[in-house]
Amino acid sequence: MRDIGQVNNPYHDDKVIDACSLFGVMDTSGGRFSGEGIIRAIANMHVRGNGLGGGFAIYGLYPKYADFYALHVMYLSREGQREVEAFLKDRFDLAYAEEVPTRLTSGIIQPPAVWRYFLGVGRHKPEEQSEDNYVADRVMEINTRLGDAFVFSSGKDMAVFKGMGYPEEIAAYFCLEQYQGYLWTAHGRFPTNTPGWWGGAHPFGLLDWTVVHNGEISSYGINRRYLEQFGYRCTLQTDTEVVAYAVDLLVRKHGLPIEIAARVLAPPFWNDIERCPPGEQKLLRTLRQVYGSLLLNGPFTVIIAHHGEMIGLTDRVRLRPLTVGVKGDMLYLSSEESAIRLICPDLDRAWIPMGGEPIVGRLGTSPQPQPVTIGEEVTSDAN
Amino acid sequence: MAQKETNRVMKIDASGVSYRELNARLRDMTSNGTSKIELRNVYGQRYIGTDLGKPVNIEVFGTPGNDLGAFMDGPRITVHGNAQDGCGNTMNEGEIIVHGHAGDILGLSARGGRIFVRDDVGYRAGIHMKEYGNKKPVVVIGGTAQDFPGEYMAGGILILLGLNLTEEERHKAKFIGTGMHGGVIYLRGIIEDYQLGKEVGVAELEEKDYQILQKFVGEFAAHFGYKAKGILKHNFIKLFPRWLRPYGRLFAY
Numbered sequence: 320m321r322d323i324g325q326v327n328n329p330y331h332d333d334k335v336i337d338a339c340s341l342f343g344v345m346d347t348s349g350g351r352f353s354g355e356g357i358i359r360a361i362a363n364m365h366v367r368g369n370g371l372g373g374g375f376a377i378y379g380l381y382p383k384y385a386d387f388y389a390l391h392v393m394y395l396s397r398e399g400q401r402e403v404e405a406f407l408k409d410r411f412d413l414a415y416a417e418e419v420p421t422r423l424t425s426g427i428i429q430p431p432a433v434w435r436y437f438l439g440v441g442r443h444k445p446e447e448q449s450e451d452n453y454v455a456d457r458v459m460e461i462n463t464r465l466g467d468a469f470v471f472s473s474g475k476d477m478a479v480f481k482g483m484g485y486p487e488e489i490a491a492y493f494c495l496e497q498y499q500g501y502l503w504t505a506h507g508r509f510p511t512n513t514p515g516w517w518g519g520a521h522p523f524g525l526l527d528w529t530v531v532h533n534g535e536i537s538s539y540g541i542n543r544r545y546l547e548q549f550g551y552r553c554t555l556q557t558d559t560e561v562v563a564y565a566v567d568l569l570v571r572k573h574g575l576p577i578e579i580a581a582r583v584l585a586p587p588f589w590n591d592i593e594r595c596p597p598g599e600q601k602l603l604r605t606l607r608q609v610y611g612s613l614l615l616n617g618p619f620t621v622i623i624a625h626h627g628e629m630i631g632l633t634d635r636v637r638l639r640p641l642t643v644g645v646k647g648d649m650l651y652l653s654s655e656e657s658a659i660r661l662i663c664p665d666l667d668r669a670w671i672p673m674g675g676e677p678i679v680g681r682l683g684t685s686p687q688p689q690p691v692t693i694g695e696e697v698t699s700d701a702n
Numbered sequence: 703m704a705q706k707e708t709n710r711v712m713k714i715d716a717s718g719v720s721y722r723e724l725n726a727r728l729r730d731m732t733s734n735g736t737s738k739i740e741l742r743n744v745y746g747q748r749y750i751g752t753d754l755g756k757p758v759n760i761e762v763f764g765t766p767g768n769d770l771g772a773f774m775d776g777p778r779i780t781v782h783g784n785a786q787d788g789c790g791n792t793m794n795e796g797e798i799i800v801h802g803h804a805g806d807i808l809g810l811s812a813r814g815g816r817i818f819v820r821d822d823v824g825y826r827a828g829i830h831m832k833e834y835g836n837k838k839p840v841v842v843i844g845g846t847a848q849d850f851p852g853e854y855m856a857g858g859i860l861i862l863l864g865l866n867l868t869e870e871e872r873h874k875a876k877f878i879g880t881g882m883h884g885g886v887i888y889l890r891g892i893i894e895d896y897q898l899g900k901e902v903g904v905a906e907l908e909e910k911d912y913q914i915l916q917k918f919v920g921e922f923a924a925h926f927g928y929k930a931k932g933i934l935k936h937n938f939i940k941l942f943p944r945w946l947r948p949y950g951r952l953f954a955y
Contacts (some may be wrong), residue, residue: 363746366721590896636849637825640806642789655786656805657746657765669784671805671824673848673874 322420338639339521339533340364340507343622343652344662344679345629351379351499351649356662359494362487363658371515372508374481375685376522376529377500379627381476383477387414387437388454388526391472391479392461393517394432399467405512406465408649408679410457411438417575419480420491428489431517435478451526451571458525462554467520469554474527477626481520488561489520501682502629504622506531518555522598523563525551527625532559534639537617545612559621565613566623577623581677583610585635622652629680637674644669650680711738721767732756732777746786751779751796753884755836768805771798774815777926787824790817793839799925803845812839812858814911816918820926821845821866826853833857842922846891847875852941854882861918863933864891877940878902882932887941888915901948902941911940 340362346352346482354375361373381389390407394400407413414437421430444453458470472479477500480493487505490496506521522529536542536558543553543561551564562584569580583606587595592603607614618638623630631652632639644651644659644666651659656669672678680686706855712731712895717723724747733740735791736807741750744764751760753889755775762770762781766870784802790809807853807872809817814837822845829850831839843851845866852860864873882898887902890930905916915934923930 366748404765572777594896637806640785640804640824655746655765655767656784657744658787660783661745671803671822671848674825 338367339509341533341630341654342368342529342624343504345502348648349501351501354495357503357505358490360658360662361660368507369509370485371510372520373486374506374520376479376504378477379500384437385476390436392434392470394468396467402465405470412441423475423493424492427492429494430533459552463552477525477527479522482517504531504624519557523560525563528567529624532621534619535617562655581632583613584615585675627682631678633674635675635697643678645686650686708880710784711762712736713740715742717743732758809841809882818922818925819843826859826872827908829853846873849875850877851875852879854881858885860887862889863914890936903944905940907940
């Protein structure tokens with residue numbers, strides 16, 4: 320990626336409350352709902368971010384074009400757009416294209432043009448390659464070879480909306496209250512060691528995988544070099560990108576269940592493994608040996624999503640927060656419980672999972688409050 | 703912001719009120735001699751009760767934000783709900799009573815006052831609490847804790863009751879008292895050696911320990927409507943720091 324518009328703090332504020340805000344909500348029965356609630360929830364954690372990035376991922380978004388890959392592209396110049404559109408025309412069947420609708424919003428400064436393309440692969444791919452791999456390769460190609468443009472969303476029936484600003488400003492700018500989906504994630508950014516810019520906002524995604532992240536991936540270099548061996552190219556100047564590619568590799572390409580992938584990203588400590596039963600010990604040792612380079616070091620909480628699943632995960636010593644809320648078929652994940660309570664005051668249950676313990680929401684499975692919990696009613700042996 | 707005065711009880715509807723405005727309001731009210739303040743519809747406002755130096759009762763309905771009661775010096779805050787992270791941060795005097803659970807770093811760097819949490823707490827409860835002379839913070843947790851309770855503890859009393867565990871169930875926490883170099887942890891229920899940090903020793907309770915438990919478990923039980931006798935008849939262990947300077951040789955050269 321060349322000539323990206325890196326923007327340093329345009330607000331000249333001196334706030335020091337440093338943390339990102341994460342929020343995720345999923346109707347596990349598949350019902351679609353508007354973004355009104357999650358926009359309020361993420362805005363309630365306004366002080367965690369600093370206006371240098373906000374974004375949303377929405378699943379079940381484009382039922383009319385559900386069979387087409389929905390590529391969302393940011394353009395920094397007209398030439399970039401011409402070049403990418405010629406490229407797309409040449410390598411895909413174009414079903415529909417439009418500029419993503421926006422409205423004038425205070426706080427949104429110098430936005431790039433954002434377009435979406437609904438694409439079929441059809442006869443374009445080599446016979447032996449899957450459609451997903453073909454699309455992922457083309458995304459990498461655009462993001463590394465073509466200038467002044469990058470693809471930041473590339474799944475079917477879902478999309479990422481993101482940019483520079485507070486998340487509630489980004490939501491207003493892209494008119495997100497008008498969309499419906501069965502799974503939403505959101506992020507408010509406080510960039511620490513990489514620049515704040517439109518492409519660096521969360522969520523990060525590839526195909527229908529998206530990640531929002533609070534923390535920093537100290538192992539970025541190791542993770543990145545490992546992923547490059549599988550053809551992934553990190554172009555967005557942010558550590559979070561490796562998480563999106565890591566789950567794509569582990570779950571989509573290598574076929575691991577998400578619970579196992581979570582054990583790769585946040586493996587138990589060696590001395591915890593030694594106390595496991597023999598079978599589990601062997602599995603956990605093998606995972607650490609095979610996928611050692613995908614261990615995420617450093618403080619993190621992530622909410623990972625793809626069609627049908629939403630996963631919350633923290634690092635093993637929980638250096639970043641995550642609270643879970645359940646109400647009927649609805650599963651909520653958030654940096655702060657107050658944001659969940661704001662939009663769902665009568666939760667069945669709210670708890671804080673252990674560090675490294677994945678919380679998984681699945682379509683068709685009512686969320687089960689975990690047995691290992693915080694907030695359990697005090698039992699009768701108190702008397 | 704709606705408010706009305708009834709018998710010196712002030713009520714604030716905190717809906718949509720920023721943390722700055724809310725805390726400024728609390729400061730104004732306490733300086734006017736208000737004895738009780740009810741906060742309704744609290745959704746994540748931070749630092750509630752910060753810097754207040756008067757013995758006022760603050761009742762919080764909803765979910766207070768991070769650093770509840772930070773630097774507080776005298777008030778009693780009662781939370782009807784759960785507390786988030788950093789509850790009681792560097793508190794000097796006063797009381798926080800949580801009718802629910804609390805998040806990470808409960809009572810971090812507290813130097814006085816008391817915190818009672820009915821249910822569980824997150825990571826690093828009581829991290830770097832300290833004491834000096836008659837200033838001694840006390841944290842009583844009704845449920846169990848996640849990892850690193852009492853981390854780098856330099857003083858004060860941390861009591862972990864595990865009331866929601868069954869008879870055979872171990873406490874959840876590992877790395878208990880890692881880096882501890884002062885104060886004491888009382889733990890009711892079962893733990894294995896590997897759950898303890900390298901810097902703590904285990905001891906049987908003495909008479910003066912039972913007196914301490916009697917007092918603070920008594921207060922805990924009174925706050926939440928439990929029977930202290932039932933809680934105290936179970937076995938407790940005492941965890942103490944084995945060294946005053948556990949890392950003294952690590953950084954000296």
